[in-house]
Amino acid sequence: xxxxxxxxxxxxxxxxxxxxxxxxxxxxxxxxxxxxxxxxxxxxxxxxxxxxxxxxxxxxxxxxxxxxxxxxxxxxxxxxxxxxxxxxxxxxxxxxxxxxxxxxxxxxxxxxxxxxxxxxxxxxxxxxxxxxx
Numbered sequence: 282x283x284x285x286x287x288x289x290x291x292x293x294x295x296x297x298x299x300x301x302x303x304x305x306x307x308x309x310x311x312x313x314x315x316x317x318x319x320x321x322x323x324x325x326x327x328x329x330x331x332x333x334x335x336x337x338x339x340x341x342x343x344x345x346x347x348x349x350x351x352x353x354x355x356x357x358x359x360x361x362x363x364x365x366x367x368x369x370x371x372x373x374x375x376x377x378x379x380x381x382x383x384x385x386x387x388x389x390x391x392x393x394x395x396x397x398x399x400x401x402x403x404x405x406x407x408x409x410x411x412x413x414x
Contacts, residue, residue: 302347302352302374302375302376303346303347303375303376303377303378303379304344304345304346304347304374304375304376304377304378304379304382305344305345305347305353305358305372305373305374305375306342306343306344306372306373306374306375306377306382307342307343307344307345307358307362307369307370307371307372307373308341308342308369308370308371309321309341309342309343309362309367309368309369309370310341310367310368310370311366311367311368312336312338312341312343312367313338314338315338317336317338317367318336318338320365321334321336321343321362321365321367322334322336324361324362324365325343325345325361328345328353328357328361329348329351330347330348330351330352330353331345331346331347331348331353332345332346332347332348332379333345333346333379334346334379335379335382335383337383337386340386340389342382342386343362344379344382344383345358345379346378346379355372358372
């Protein structure tokens with residue numbers, strides 16, 4: 282019984298740390314152009330919990346800095362990105378600020394470029410945009 286109480290207490294103490302992540306960092310496939318970055322940024326800024334957004338096309342990373350004490354669940358993030366025509370590959374929650382994420386990512390080697398000729402935007406998610414020329 283004492284072990285169960287200790288485990289329960291440990292779990293309860295860990296909950297605030299999970300809920301207090303400053304930034305959600307996501308690996309996202311489908312990011313190719315500045316319009317992609319702008320569209321994702323605009324979408325994620327509509328969430329009340331969003332303080333700031335950073336998009337790296339070269340690294341296919343999207344980071345959302347959260348307002349104090351707020352969060353956006355993974356399911357909501359996945360739906361927002363999928364509805365915009367992108368694929369959410371991985372989600373990481375961190376105590377890094379968005380500026381720290383930006384600085385770290387800028388030092389990392391970029392991923393291989395995607396051929397923009399094979400890139401298109403979903404007309405429903407992004408009216409006025411279709412295939413790139």
